[in-house]
Amino acid sequence: MTAPSTAPAPPSRGGRWIQQWDPEDETFWKETGEKVAKRNLLFSVLSEHIGFSIWTMWSVLVLFMGPEYGLTPADKFLLTSMVTLVGAVVRVPYTFAVAIFGGRNWTIISAGLLLVPTVAAFAVIKPGTSFNTFLLVGLLAGIGGGNFASSMTNINAFFPLRKKGWALGLNAGGGNIGVPVIQLVALAIIGASGGPRVLLGIYIPFIVVAAVLAALFMNNIENVKNDTGAAKDAVKDGHTWIMSFLYIGTFGSFIGYSFAFGQVLTNQFGRTPLEAAYVTFIGPLLGSLIRPVGGALADKYGGAKITLYNYVGMGVATAVLIVASMQKSLGLFTVAFVVLFVLSGLGNGSTFKMIPGIFQTKALAKGLEGEAAAAYGRRLSGASMGLIGAVGALGGVGINLAFRQSFLSYGSGTGAFVAFLAFYAACFVVTWAVYLRRSAAKGQATTASEAKPQLSYAEV
Known part of the structure; x- marks a missing residue:
């Protein structure tokens, strides 16, 4: 089979567009496709990594904001809640932006947009600034959360x-590590008696570099189109919402705790910002690194089983x-919190790994076979992932609001942890009832272990 041409599209679309792209053609992949794909992956990871850092920068900035800023613990938790909320909501339009603007073009735009919240924070973060101003500028930082959806x-x-599976796992993990990296940079700055503007000043040139490198080395693919029909079908499918609920428990926990960990240590245990920064990065780092392991375990033992046992661990x-x-x-x-981070990362991988198995099983139930079944699974699982990722991130909002209310009511985070325990118990029950309880009469056998090997692309 002759390898398709990778010549640019007609001049009207510009020189960075690839008109023909068929990575399933092994000849094309070996001769041309692999090199181009890996190059785009590299710079996609860089942009997404910085996006995660900017999204979560307020989890670090609030550690710099001492009594002279006049903010209560409740104010700080509300601030981080709203940042998380915006990051979750913008994932939906970011998912469709790639097909509208092109992957390279949107990477340039989305990376460049990170300058807005970073420069704005640089301008206002000083004692005497009103809480409403901090809240408005914090909301801008939420756009960094959208980079994950468009990048994937x-x-x-x-x-x-x-x-x-390998590519999306690397892309997701490389992005998630942006959380501990900005916390590590903050640790160094606090240790050197630097202020929050030093942290922001460091990231401004990196944002510019990421946008420039995307412009120089990335590509758009001509035949990437939005399938609005698939999106509508995904919204109507109950499994999309069930998996969104489960992803709230895993990724929602990861991003929510990433914002809240340092604040809990300073407010409940009296740690100084430096003392808190020494440990806050450990949980997000380990949670990011173990995410692909969750997908690999799901490959071997079944996503639903790993997710079920993972919720047991999170509950303990x-x-x-x-x-x-x-x-x-x-x-x-501290030890238990870090373990909870690790389990949330593990669950991120296993829950996403369940998605193709679910839709593949539905395809078989419809009487589809072979490539037709695989195409149905790819179409529905791909369309549902953006929505599941967005809803899952809303869990971070709930976690920070729960901590806010707990500190207002009890002066500690204990009440919030009781609520989280109840939620993990609910996730356990849903996972078992929907995906593991055997019901031959209903034909429900939707564990990820039943997914055909070719559907392992959702291992992220």
């Missing part, structure tokens, strides 16, 4: 089915946090 959509188009870790919080045991609290 873009990279998904570049790789063949057999390589999507949360119960330990409740005890540590009540006993004011900083050491036990």
Whole structure:
């Protein structure tokens, strides 16, 4: 089979457009496609990584904001809640932006937009600034959360089915690590007695570099189109909303705790910003690194099983946090919180891995076979992922609002952890009832272990 041409599209679309792209053609992939795809992946990871850092920068900035800023713990939790909310909401339009503007073009735009919240924060972060101003500028930082959705959509188009798991896993993990990296940079700055503007000043040139590199080395794919029909079908499918609920428990926990961990340590245990910064990065770092492991375990044992047992682990870790919080045991609290981060990262991989298995099983139930079944699974799982990612991120909003209310009511985070424990119990029940309870009469056998190997592209 002759390898398709990778010549640019007609001049009207510009020189960075690839008119023909068929990564499933092995000859094309080996001769041309792989090199181009990996190059785009590299610069996509860079942009998404910085996007995550900017999205979560207020989890760090609030550590710099001492009594002279006049903000209460409740104010700070409300601020981080709103940042998380915007990051979740913008994931939906960001998912469709790639097909409208082109992957390269949107990477340039979305990276450049990160300058807005960063420069704005640089201008206002000083004592005497009103809380409403901080809230408005914080809302702008939420756009960094959208970079994940557009980046995953873009990279998904570049790789063949057999390589999507690896590519999307690397893309997601590289982005998530932006959370601990900005916390590590903040640790160094606080340790050197620097201020928040130093942190922001460091990131401004990196944002510019990411946008320029995307312009120089990335590509748009001509045949990437938005399938509005698939999006509508995904919205109507109950499994999209069930998996969104489960993803709230995993990714929602990861991003919510990333924003809240440092604040809990300073407000409940009296840690200084420097002391808090010494440990806050550990949980997000380990949670990011272990995400692909969750997908690999799901490959081997079934996504629903791993997700089920993972929620058991999250429940146990949360119960330990409740005890540590009540006993004011900083050491036990810190260890249990880091374990909870790790489990949230593991669950991120296993829950996303369930999605193709679910839609593949539905395809088979409809009487589809072979490539027709695979195409149905790809279409529905791809359309649902953006929505599931957006809804899942809303869990971070709930976590920060729960901490805010807990500190207002009890002066500690104990009440919030009790609520989280109840939610993880609900996730356990839903996972078992929908995906693991055997019901031959209904034909419901939708564990990820039943997904055909070619559908492992959702291993992220």
